[in-house]
Amino acid sequence: GIRPCDARAFQLVDVNFNTPQFQDPWWVKRRESTLLVGLACNEPCSTCFCTTAGTGPFDPTGLDVLLVDLGQGYLVRTCNDRGQKLLAGVKGEAVPGGAVDQAGALQKQAEKSLPTQFQVNELAGKSMMELFNAPFWDEIQFACINCGTCTFLCPTCWCFDVQDEVHEGRGDRIRIWDSCMYPLFTFHGSGHNPRTQKLQRVRQRFMHKLKYYVDKYGNGVACVGCGRCVQACPVNIDIRRVGSMMTASCVCPM
Secondary structure, eight states: OBOHHHHHHHHHHHHHHBOSSOBOHHHHHHHHTOOOEEEOOSSOOTTOOTTTTTOOTTOOTTOSEEEEEOSSSEEEEEOSHHHHHHHTTOOOOOOOTTHHHHHHHHHHHHHHTOOOOSOGGGSTTSOHHHHHTOTHHHHHHHSOOOOOHHHHHOTTOOOEEEEEEEETTEEEEEEEEOOTTSGGGGOOTTSOOSOOSHHHHHHHHHHIIIIIHHHHHOSSOSOOOOOHHHHHOTTOOOHHHHHHHHHHSOOOOO
């Protein structure tokens, strides 16, 4: 199954592609036809910080079914009506005595291993322009090689490009995944590019995740704390450290 943090990611992306004002038909159709079965994280990785981001290793939010590995078997929990319908015809054993308590103990142990990395609730009160002009961006961007690994691994990155392609004499307009870390992402047809510098692109990524999204939607950060970007970054840029720097920065009158 997917991890609880990935289920949370679907909900965060929903606010961009399925809103009262606009519904992306392709996203909505696939979301409605998809059931999410999750597997709780008994042993979160050292790079995980899902509890900081507002979810957790056993969080059932957004899932239809949650599995908990008890070693000798799985404890199966239905999270909604869709999950109940999915398991209606599945034969399983009755929950053995002590299984629920064992799952609870595993949850407490997993959550205990995830200390708070930075205070998410403090980001909303920070001055956007002060964070935008903060001096620490130069330090953060110095090592970045703009490879885009972080954006392609992130479950909440939704940037895309639209291209027209010709196949056997027929034109197709397709949507492809793109990355804000690439110089061409913001290249205008006029020839103008508002983000020619690496610092601008690095700042955009973190400001979107930890500030712009916070101010626009008011439902937390655009990050689920999966830690994939921390694990895969070839130059060891750590979003947890960036979040700490953003929340620690002084907010003074402009």
